[in-house]
Structure formats: structure tokens, C-alpha cells
């Protein structure tokens with residue numbers, strides 16, 4: 001025989017009814033031919049499931065194993081933090097050494113490029129110092145040879161095939177000169193053994209580097225700011241985009257939405 | 265040891281038993297349970313900044329459950345190719361099919377004091393996972409419906425109906441195997 005309050009038997013057994021509801025249900029139990037045997041059966045089942053037979057205790061070594069995992073995590077976090085600090089300090093030193101070489105608008109440009117390279121390094125898996133060092137070296141090499149853009153052009157039909165051939169990446173390319181973001185050229189950077197394409201835009205006195213590479217691992221959508229530089233990373237069409245600039249945040253946002261608007 | 269680590273240990277280590285018990289009943293296997301618990305603690309530690317002082321036990325157990333599910337997904341992905349197409353009975357079909365080998369090999373189960381308890385453990389281990397997990401959380405961890413709902417990320421009504429179904433299935437199998445007595 002069914003009873004429409006059967007579900008309350010479980011709630012009652014589990015102490016989920018408030019006092020009033022429990023009292024009311026006890027009155028019902030006294031007279032219901034369905035609910036009271038069900039309650040008895042459930043109590044029997046609960047007794048059979050006695051915790052001391054069924055509770056699985058962890059092996060003696062597990063706690064220590066967990067703590068060791070946490071130790072390793074602490075060590076890795078500390079190492080990542082140290083290498084970040086080291087990288088930023090060395091960037092500061094490198095910039096100080098090179099500063100006298102640079103002048104005017106070129107300063108902003110070079111700073112943005114360096115910051116971009118560095119942020120890029122920090123995002124890559126491993127974040128290791130060797131990688132960051134190789135980025136800085138590559139960047140400084142390019143500065144010495146006045147390597148700001150490899151291909152000075154605002155013609156996307158010219159940049160696209162060149163970048164596809166050089167960096168194996170074929171992003172959609174747009175000039176936003178009419179909106180204040182003028183495409184001035186493209187560059188190929190080396191990151192470890194990987195070639196990445198860089199589209200270079202000028203916005204007033206600021207330069208925006210738009211790094212593009214094939215999606216190959218996690219690079220979650222993110223924004224970060226550091227030492228006056230801002231970066232936004234996102235993914236679209238199997239590519240990872242990373243815009244870096246010293247322009248103010250609203251202007252970077254405007255640029256990013258222009259690019260993303262063109263992509264979507 | 266820094267403050268964050270100290271706080272994490274103080275809040276989360278007391279629930280190691282609960283984490284392991286849940287992992288064992290989910291994986292039904294000693295080695296997998298070890299891995300799940302270690303993964304879960306590491307994940308919990310990494311996302312500890314997102315812990316806002318709510319109850320630590322359900323928070324941790326939800327992570328244990330997620331670790332188990334992603335490990336199972338990974339395992340499925342590796343063996344998915346040679347299997348036949350999905351028969352549409354849902355993700356628990358293999359677990360519901362019968363007595364899992366791992367439950368039989370389980371040394372603790374073998375050490376069970378009574379045959380009846382061992383048999384019941386086997387029946388519980390053979391329940392589909394969605395029913396097994398609510399029953400384990402309720403009977404062995406004595407969590408409230410609300411806490412269980414937060415762990416399985418479902419409404420309380422779902423907890424209630426699964427719990428009722430789980431108990432009905434367990435009773436049914438048990439009666440079938442042992443008659444009306446104990």
C-alpha cells in the first residue's frame with residue numbers, strides 16, 4: 001500500500017525534519033501501515049551499515065604523503081616566485097644599461113617589447129629562468145640591431161603570407177588606423193625554439209605588440225598589469241593572442257575589443 | 265611554514281579520514297583512493313585562496329569527488345576506443361552491472377567480521393555511483409542533506425530522491441540474498 005508521505009520517512013530517519021514536522025510525522029507513523037514498517041526496515045538497514053564495519057581508514061602513510069605533496073608545492077611556488085623576481089630585476093638592469101641608446105618614441109616601443117617578451121615568458125609552462133633569459137637575450141639582440149619590426153607595412157595582404165611562412169601562424173590581420181590604432185608592421189620573435197608572430201600597432205605615443213601563436217597548451221584568458229605595462233591574453237580560432245602595451249587600460253581594452261570584434 | 269599552509273593544515277587535515285573513506289567508496293580500490301586523496305589535497309591547497317571560511321569538510325569532499333570524476337574521465341578516454349558505442353544507460357552502467365572485482369579483492373572487505381557485513385559491503389560497492397555516493401556521505405559521514413547537495417552540486421530534492429532510491433535498491437538486493445532475517 002502506498003502512502004503519499006513515504007518520502008518523509010527518510011527525512012525523519014535522517015533528522016532533517018524540524019521539531020513540529022517531526023511530531024506531526026510521529027502521529028502519522030502511529031497509524032500508517034506503510035510508513036511504520038518502512039521506518040523499521042530503514043533502521044535495520046542503518047544498523048547493518050554500522051560504521052565500524054564499513055568505514056575505510058586511510059593507510060598509515062597517507063598523511064605523510066599528502067604533507068610531502070604540499071611541501072613540493074611550496075617549494076615550486078617559492079621557486080617560481082624567485083625566478084619572477086629575478087627576471088624583473090634583470091630586466092630593470094638591462095633597461096638601465098640600454099637606456100642611453102634609446103630616445104623618444106623608440107623608448108616606449110622598446111620597453112613595451114621587452115615587457116611583452118617577459119610577460120610572455122612568465123606565461124609559458126614551467127616559467128623557468130632559462131627560458132626567460134633566452135627571451136631577454138633575443139630581445140636585446142634585436143635591439144642592438146635595431147630590430148623593431150621585421151616588415152614595415154600596413155598592408156595585411158603583405159604581412160599575412162610573410163608571417164605564415166616565417167612563424168607558421170596565420171592570424172586574421174586588420175589595420176585600425178581609422179580608429180586610432182595603426183598597423184605599422186610585423187615581427188617574428190623566438191621563444192625558446194618556437195617562432196611567434198608579432199603584429200605591431202601604434203596608438204598615439206604608445207606601441208601595442210600583439211603576439212600570436214598556435215594554441216598548444218593552456219593559456220587561459222587573462223589580464224595582468226605590471227610595472228606600467230598591461231597585457232591581455234585570449235584564445236580564438238586555435239590561436240592564442242597576447243596584447244601588450246604601456247597604453248592606459250581603457251585604450252588597451254578598446255584595442256582588444258576591436259581585434260576580437262574582427263575575429264568573432 | 266607560512267600562515268596559509270598552517271591554516272590549510274588546521275582546517276583540512278582533520279578531514280583526511282572522510283576524504284579517504286569517500287575516495288575508497290567511489291574508486292572501490294586502494295591504490296586509486298590514495299591517488300585521489302593526494303590529488304584532492306593538492307588541488308584544495310592550490311584553490312585554498314577561494315575558500316571563504318565555509319564548512320571545510322563539504323568543501324574538501326566536493327574536491328575529492330571532482331578528482332575522482334576527472335580521473336575516471338581520463339581512464340575512460342583511454343579505453344573508450346575499443347568499446348562498443350554507448351548503450352545510453354548512462355555513465356554508471358558498468359558499475360551497476362554486478363559485483364566489482366575491486367570490491368572482492370578489497371583486503372578490508374575480506375577482513376569483515378561477518379559474512380553478512382561483507383555481502384552488504386559488496387552490494388553497496390555495486391550500487392551505481394550516483395546512489396552510492398549519497399548513501400556513503402549520509403550513512404558514514406553523517407552529513408546533512410544540504411551539505412550533501414553542495415558536494416554533489418545538486419538540489420536537496422535530488423539528494424532526497426537518490427537517498428530513498430539507494431536505500432530501496434540496497435534493501436531489495438539484501439532481502440533477495442538473505443531473506444527477511446539479518
Ligand SMILES: [Zn+2]
Pocket residue numbers: 003004005006028032033034035036
Ligand atoms: Zn504513511
